[in-house]
Amino acid sequence: xxxxxxxxxxxxxxxxxxxxxxxxxxxxxxxxxxxxxxxxxxxxxxxxxxxxxxxxxxxxxxxxxxxxxxxxxxxxxxxxxxxxxxxxxxxxxxxxxxxxxxxxxxxxxxxxxxxxxxxxxxxxxxxxxxxxxxxxxxxxxxxxxxxxxxxxxxxxxxxxxxxxxxxxxxxxxxxxxxxxxxxxxxxxxxx
Amino acid sequence: xxxxxxxxxxxxxxxxxxxxxxxxxxxxxxxxxxxxxxxxxxxxxxxxxxxxxxxxxxxxxxxxxxxxxxxxxxxxxxxxxxxxxxxxxxxxxxxxxxxxxxxxxxxxxxxxxxxxxxxxxxxxxxxxxxxxxxxxxxxxxxxxxxxxxxxxxxxxxxxxxxxxxxxxxxxxxxxxxxxxxxxxxxxxxxx
Numbered sequence: 541x542x543x544x545x546x547x548x549x550x551x552x553x554x555x556x557x558x559x560x561x562x563x564x565x566x567x568x569x570x571x572x573x574x575x576x577x578x579x580x581x582x583x584x585x586x587x588x589x590x591x592x593x594x595x596x597x598x599x600x601x602x603x604x605x606x607x608x609x610x611x612x613x614x615x616x617x618x619x620x621x622x623x624x625x626x627x628x629x630x631x632x633x634x635x636x637x638x639x640x641x642x643x644x645x646x647x648x649x650x651x652x653x654x655x656x657x658x659x660x661x662x663x664x665x666x667x668x669x670x671x672x673x674x675x676x677x678x679x680x681x682x683x684x685x686x687x688x689x690x691x692x693x694x695x696x697x698x699x700x701x702x703x704x705x706x707x708x709x710x711x712x713x714x715x716x717x718x719x720x721x722x723x724x725x726x727x728x729x730x731x
Numbered sequence: 732x733x734x735x736x737x738x739x740x741x742x743x744x745x746x747x748x749x750x751x752x753x754x755x756x757x758x759x760x761x762x763x764x765x766x767x768x769x770x771x772x773x774x775x776x777x778x779x780x781x782x783x784x785x786x787x788x789x790x791x792x793x794x795x796x797x798x799x800x801x802x803x804x805x806x807x808x809x810x811x812x813x814x815x816x817x818x819x820x821x822x823x824x825x826x827x828x829x830x831x832x833x834x835x836x837x838x839x840x841x842x843x844x845x846x847x848x849x850x851x852x853x854x855x856x857x858x859x860x861x862x863x864x865x866x867x868x869x870x871x872x873x874x875x876x877x878x879x880x881x882x883x884x885x886x887x888x889x890x891x892x893x894x895x896x897x898x899x900x901x902x903x904x905x906x907x908x909x910x911x912x913x914x915x916x917x918x919x920x921x922x
Contacts (some may be wrong), residue, residue: 588868593732617819618852619810619827627810637809652875653851656868661809674880677847682873684843689865723865 563601564643566666575599575645576669576701581623582609582706583647589614592731593708596622596646598663599641601617604644606630610731621731622646625655625663639663647705648731649698652677655684659692667697669705675731680698751886754760754792755856766790766836767860767892773800774838774899776876784870784899787837789821789830789854789907790804796833797877801922813837814845814920818852830854839869839922840889843868846875850883858888860896866922 559565561649575597581650583597586609598606608625613616613654641704643665650658650668655677658666666678678685678696685694734775750756766788770834771842776802789797799816803809814837822828834856841859846868849857857869857876869887876885900922 612828612851616826616828617822618830619815619819619848624810628810631808635807637803637807639809651847651851652868652873652881653847655842656842656847660803660842660844677843677875682875683880684842684868684873687872689842690833 542705549685551573555701559599560665560697563641564695567643572645572697572700575643576647576667576705578604578607579622579645579647579669580701580704580708582607583705586610586622587680587712594622594648594711594731595643596648598626599643599645600630600634600639601641603690614623619653621651623650623655624657627657631661632634635694637661644667645668645700648672648709649676649680650678652682652684652686655682658685658694660717663694665695669699669701669711671698671702672731742778752890753833755886758834763836763891765890766834767838767858767896769795769798770813770836770860771892771895773798774896777801777813778899778903779848784814784839784903785839785922787817787835789817789823790834790836791825791830792832793832795825810844812842814841815848818832818848822852828852834854834858835889837894840867840871840874840902841869841876842866842873842922843916845871845872849876849885850881853883854885856886856888860889860890860892862889863922875920877896 578598579595583593587593591610591613594610597604606626606629608622608629609619610622630639637660640664641696644663645667647669649672671680673680675681685696743760750816760860770786770788777786778784784802785801787799797817797820799813799820801810801813818834821830832850833854836858838860840863864871866872876887
């Protein structure tokens, strides 16, 4: 499992085997997978809507406080990534811009925009499925979630249900390419 | 005028004396300053609302299509930076998630989140006032607006009305510190 292009030492890459700090250390692999499966269901809704299939959910302790899928095309809004919509939802649900005691689960490594939002919201745990070596803002292309320069560094866990998360994206882009071949003007906003 | 911590060579730093590509090369310094002054008026509205005073405006060619100020505290939403609100507004006004032929003016160098959104929206020109050496995502702390790895690199212009933009922020934080001394629980979301 590789997240980047040699920007982080392989031994310190976040992954299912890395220890998480408390209280997240108490969460079992089954809990992480069940939550990611819920994010995957959001991603599937995105695919049905013709959107790049990325889904996100946020838990405040054991309670689900947000679930969203990428809607950049539907809303004609480049900022409408799954994580952004989920962060706004969770802040609204909790009545606070600080998402303390929250864990974000997202099917794809967050981009630079979403990683920046995660830091601003001070989310303490970020879990993702598929890595994004080209555009990942968390640890791949930029190291926004692992930067000593910023005032918040969440715990990270990558690769949860990676195969399912990646397959959903690959299938979507494969079917898009076929559609573009028939209708070459179709364009999908980037994830 | 310095933007970062030696991450870019001084000769290639964006600035008022750097040539901009067409069609932006036709814009005079007076035009840039008039637009930044409008962003500054938005920033002043933020200060009046008790928000970190950052303002942004977007022009589509010669037409103003968005103006917004930081509202993270009012909306209890960590994603409600001036640039994000302005990008969503402009996309709505133009009916397209791609902000082609647009120029964004913002009083403070965009953070990582806003820089990521600028890339996603494909904004071709970004102009800012004050640099943000601690958290700037454009060129200072991260180089999101100057990255060969991403699929969009806007033209950049920094330091327009820098003194006015910086003074507004410094005055705000100075008055906040006084207020915090009286009411230590008051906290302002980061810009």
